[in-house]
Amino acid sequence: MPTNCTNPPDTVPTDAGVAGTGVLLSFIITAVISLALSASLIIQEQFFRNRGRPSVVRRKLLNAYSDQQIMTGIGIQVVGLAQMDAAFMAPYHFFIIWMLSLLSMAVHNATLLALVHDFRRDWVLRWLRQFLMFVNLALSCVYGSFMLEAVQRHLTESTAPISCVWDDATPTPANDPTNIGLSFFGTIAVIAGNAVIFAMATWYLHSRAQRFYRTIQLVGLVLMAASAIGAAARVLMLSQAFGQPSVPLSDENEKHWSFGAWVSLGMLALPIISVIEILRGELRYAPPVADQDDKAELLGHSGNELHTFQPNPFWGDSSNAYKK
Structure with a gap:
């Protein structure tokens, strides 16, 4: 069925799979737990390195x-793009998805700050992280371009599908949003900031010479926490489940607790199972490697050395483009 951009509906159908209570709480609770774990690990490494052993359990939970968080962030963005011609995927829902993607990006970057040594010593983990960071950035930039066009054409409060922002026949709502200039430059700043942070995270992940390592950890953690708090606050204020939507919605299904909402929250318990297995001695993980160590034994067995930076076997040492 072709998208009708010339006659937008009076109300926007709700979509609990995007802006429902369970989905939003799942993203926000995961972000709070992850940021708290990242902060605890970074603070311990910065100020209490010689007091107690590094926590394997916290690192496993954070990972x-x-x-x-990043997989659900990528997944919800893919779903939004696949359904952007549908009547319920209005700029309202598209903006919420974009904020959730920024939240997942901030959480992942904070995790990278705390667990960078774990990722750097295994080239597969390192490049897998790089790939996920790139996919999340690419999708976020696509969402940012849609929202930038919606802001420029005063369609952020339109009830038309998000794909209509590129159609010149789409009418502008009677109540034009205020502060268009601030929203326009703010959207550009978010897109540009994400690109800059991606470049810095890439350098941080692949560089062997960790210059200003401690400063980057502390400053980066504060910036990522601020970004996550800002994205979460915007979602809470704008969503029907917790705040006041900017568009008229057809019903209140996004406030209801469905099976999918409970499943989203139930997924938060899965990492705890691995923690219980670690505590019971069923699973063993390599301890974190200090930045100044050249190599360490893997799981306490002599002869199994785990280097702090494992080069990509396809390019050898030349895989590190940030060596100097």
Whole structure:
């Protein structure tokens, strides 16, 4: 069915799969847990390195929650693009998805700051992280371009599908949003900032010479926490589940607790199973490697050395483009 951009509906159908209570709480709770774990690990490494052993459990939990966050962030963006011609995928829902993608990006970058040594010592993990960072950035830039066009044409409060922002026949709502100039430059700043942070995260992940390592950790953690708080606040204020939507919605299904909402929250318990297995001695993980160590034994077995930076076997040492 072709998209009708000339006659937008009076109300926007709700979509609990994008802006429902369970989905939003799942993203926000995961972000809170991940940022708290990242902060605890970075603070311990910065100020209490010689007090107690590094926590394998916290690192495992952080890694699991961060993976869950970035995969769901990529997944919800793909779903939004696949359904952008549907009547319920208005700029309202598209903006919420964009904010959730920024939230997942901030969480992943904070995790990278805390667990960079774990990723750098295994080239597969390192390049897998690089790939996920690139996919998330690419999708976020696509969403940013849609929202930039919607802001420029005063369509952020339109009830038409998001794909109509590129159609000249789409009418502008009678109540034009205020502060268009601020929203326009703010959207550009977010897109540009994401690109800059991606470049810095790439250098941080692949560089052997960790210059200003401690400063980057602390400053980066503060910036990522601020970004996550800002994205979460915008979602909470704009969503029907917790705030006041900017468009008229057809019903209140996004406030209801469905099976999918409970499943989203139930997924938060999965990483705890691995933690229990670690505590019970069923699984063993390599301890974190200090930045100044050249190599360490893997799982305490002599002869199994785990280097702090494992080069890509396809290019050898030349895989590190940020060596100097």
